[in-house]
Amino acid sequence: MKYEKVEAIVAKHYPLGETSNILVLLTKERGKLKAVAKGNKKLKNALFGGTQPVTYSEFVLYNGKGGLKTITQYKAIDPFMKIKSDLVKTAWALFYLEVCQDFFQQEEENRPLFDLLYQTLRFLEQYEGDMRVLEISFLMHLFSVIGYMPEMNFCSNCKKDWKAQKTEEAFYFSAKKGGVLCPDCSDGILDEKIYLGDVKMLSALRDWDYKDLERLKIPEKNIRFYESILIPFLEYYMERKIKSIDFIKKLN
Ligand SMILES: [Zn+2]
Numbered sequence: 369m370k371y372e373k374v375e376a377i378v379a380k381h382y383p384l385g386e387t388s389n390i391l392v393l394l395t396k397e398r399g400k401l402k403a404v405a406k407g408n409k410k411l412k413n414a415l416f417g418g419t420q421p422v423t424y425s426e427f428v429l430y431n432g433k434g435g436l437k438t439i440t441q442y443k444a445i446d447p448f449m450k451i452k453s454d455l456v457k458t459a460w461a462l463f464y465l466e467v468c469q470d471f472f473q474q475e476e477e478n479r480p481l482f483d484l485l486y487q488t489l490r491f492l493e494q495y496e497g498d499m500r501v502l503e504i505s506f507l508m509h510l511f512s513v514i515g516y517m518p519e520m521n522f523c524s525n526c527k528k529d530w531k532a533q534k535t536e537e538a539f540y541f542s543a544k545k546g547g548v549l550c551p552d553c554s555d556g557i558l559d560e561k562i563y564l565g566d567v568k569m570l571s572a573l574r575d576w577d578y579k580d581l582e583r584l585k586i587p588e589k590n591i592r593f594y595e596s597i598l599i600p601f602l603e604y605y606m607e608r609k610i611k612s613i614d615f616i617k618k619l620n
Pocket residue numbers: 523524525526527528549550551552553554
């Protein structure tokens with residue numbers, strides 16, 4: 369197949385020589401792909417306009433020698449203009465793209481992940497609620513899609529049933545162990561204390577549609593807590609730090 373057509377969200381681009389760019393495409397049909405967007409100075413704006421990060425476009429790719437793909441045509445499907453015109457939303461979009469990028473395999477379809485990413489960006493575009501509520505909900509949806517849901521019903525070590533406890537006993541969250549630990553199994557120092565109410569809230573954020581989020585009020589300290597346990601959990605699986613988080617922190 370010399371030519372192929374894909375729909376993709378542009379995750380990032382970086383320069384190749386003086387005038388070309390390499391784009392990282394998160395496609396609907398074929399997972400993650402890299403493709404060259406050739407350009408010259410005159411054509412620069414025309415060519416790169418629809419190939420900017422945070423744009424959903426249709427691409428025609430030419431499969432050249434050695435597996436090199438070149439973009440021969442493209443058409444923007446959804447340019448997410450309301451995200452691009454808002455610095456805070458752009459920062460969050462780049463966070464969602466950075467995270468999803470790591471879970472797409474090269475040239476391997478992952479429709480549930482693509483759908484989650486597209487739905488998240490579409491929702492972000494018109495979202496007026498708390499950005500961190502959307503972030504936590506996205507993370508819980510992501511864990512479900514990639515099959516790395518933290519264990520929150522049983523102690524990840526001894527399998528003690530948390531919900532069967534008579535008292536509202538706190539457990540501890542350990543990113544390393546992949547979920548909660550009972551007080552006997554946690555050292556209580558490195559792990560964060562977590563309550564059953566938190567598990568209930570996180571489950572709701574996983575199960576609910578995004579449209580339910582805007583009317584949801586979650587205290588700031590709880591959101592910060594969810595972030596403080598879920599980001600390290602995610603980074604543990606990614607085996608790296610999420611870079612775009614630093615920029616988001618600077619905006620606050
Ligand atoms: Zn235990």
